[in-house]
Amino acid sequence: MPPAAEASPARPRASLAALFYEFLKVSLLGFGGGIVLAHRSAVERRRWLTDLEFADALTLCQFMPGPNIVGLAICIGTKTRGLAGALAAFAGFAVVPGVIGVCLALLYLGQTRIPLIQNALNGVSAAAAGLLIGTGLRFMRPHWRDPRVVIIAGLAFAGLAVVKLPLLVVLLTLAPLSVAATLIFRVPLQ
Amino acid sequence: MSPLSRLTLYLAFVSSISFGGIPSVLPGIHDFVVVTNGWLTDRDFSNFFALAQTIPGPNMILMMGLIGWKVAGIAGAVAGASATTLPPCAMYFVGYRLWDRFRDATWQKITRVALAPLTFGLIIAGGSVMAHTADKSWPAVGVTIAAMTFLLVTRRNPLWMLGAAAALGAAGVV
Numbered sequence: 001m002p003p004a005a006e007a008s009p010a011r012p013r014a015s016l017a018a019l020f021y022e023f024l025k026v027s028l029l030g031f032g033g034g035i036v037l038a039h040r041s042a043v044e045r046r047r048w049l050t051d052l053e054f055a056d057a058l059t060l061c062q063f064m065p066g067p068n069i070v071g072l073a074i075c076i077g078t079k080t081r082g083l084a085g086a087l088a089a090f091a092g093f094a095v096v097p098g099v100i101g102v103c104l105a106l107l108y109l110g111q112t113r114i115p116l117i118q119n120a121l122n123g124v125s126a127a128a129a130g131l132l133i134g135t136g137l138r139f140m141r142p143h144w145r146d147p148r149v150v151i152i153a154g155l156a157f158a159g160l161a162v163v164k165l166p167l168l169v170v171l172l173t174l175a176p177l178s179v180a181a182t183l184i185f186r187v188p189l190q
Numbered sequence: 191m192s193p194l195s196r197l198t199l200y201l202a203f204v205s206s207i208s209f210g211g212i213p214s215v216l217p218g219i220h221d222f223v224v225v226t227n228g229w230l231t232d233r234d235f236s237n238f239f240a241l242a243q244t245i246p247g248p249n250m251i252l253m254m255g256l257i258g259w260k261v262a263g264i265a266g267a268v269a270g271a272s273a274t275t276l277p278p279c280a281m282y283f284v285g286y287r288l289w290d291r292f293r294d295a296t297w298q299k300i301t302r303v304a305l306a307p308l309t310f311g312l313i314i315a316g317g318s319v320m321a322h323t324a325d326k327s328w329p330a331v332g333v334t335i336a337a338m339t340f341l342l343v344t345r346r347n348p349l350w351m352l353g354a355a356a357a358l359g360a361a362g363v364v
């Protein structure tokens with residue numbers, strides 16, 4: 001397969017305004033489900049990236065320090081439009097909502113919490129958790145019958161969610177294991 | 191050194207080593223601003239945390255902005271939020287440029303194929319950890335399961351699900 005086969009020329013070009021707008025939306029409507037909405041925007045709606053490129057950017061972000069979801073905005077911006085794209089996505093994701101958020105917070109401070117909003121947020125966070133699990137499962141769906149994928153994903157899940165090991169420990173243990181498995185079983189490289 | 195520059199340098203340092211996200215260095219930040227320097231009370235710190243969770247947007251950046259605001263007003267808010275965000279963002283940008291440049295190298299194809307299942311597992315784990323804190327009642331568990339199913343069987347915008355869950359929550363069902 002030629003190396004550029006996956007990056008088809010039909011891929012739509014991302015405008016800086018669209019990058020700004022999509023990540024503003026992801027940030028303001030995300031409520032902990034940022035990954036889900038970023039995938040929806042960048043992969044399903046805009047088709048700036050393929051599923052694989054999205055997962056790949058996310059993997060890189062997991063291995064780097066900082067707020068991972070901001071990293072995802074930077075990576076998608078960089079991938080589509082270089083430095084200008086990264087800045088547009090960053091402005092949409094962090095700068096504008098950050099300014100709005102600090103102003104709102106300063107208005108809120110000292111006031112008692114509004115129960116209606118608190119209740120609504122309880123519902124939202126329960127749904128956001130389910131959407132995130134669903135996103136992970138959807139990524140797995142093409143690989144259900146691949147024991148390597150299922151076992152490594154299962155171990156990562158168990159290490160973090162069941163044994164509650166620190167993320168870095170899980171990554172540094174499983175990454176070499178998974179690379180070894182890929183080489184030993186001669187997994188095709190797409 | 192002024193409190194503002196001490197806070198800025200400290201946040202820039204910890205954000206650069208915050209593998210797994212800012213929450214992983216939150217205990218250290220707490221010790222620095224509450225215990226070591228006494229800029230905030232324990233109560234301020236937990237109020238800011240809760241507040242940041244309820245306001246839409248990047249919550250950890252917001253929380254660091256509020257801590258900065260407490261230390262040095264508006265300049266502090268800008269410095270706190272920037273110190274937390276900019277160093278990792280510079281790393282993300284440079285890191286991704288390098289990663290993308292060697293996209294077709296064999297070593298990277300191997301790494302990519304090998305690490306993808308890890309990411310799948312981490313996403314599912316992230317969701318279930320969130321579910322663990324969010325699902326305080328059986329209806330909440332039901333909402334989580336419904337949202338998961340929604341994503342697996344439909345191609346509709348997830349905002350519909352979030353909106354419906356917000357309505358259920360506001361009605362006091364969850």
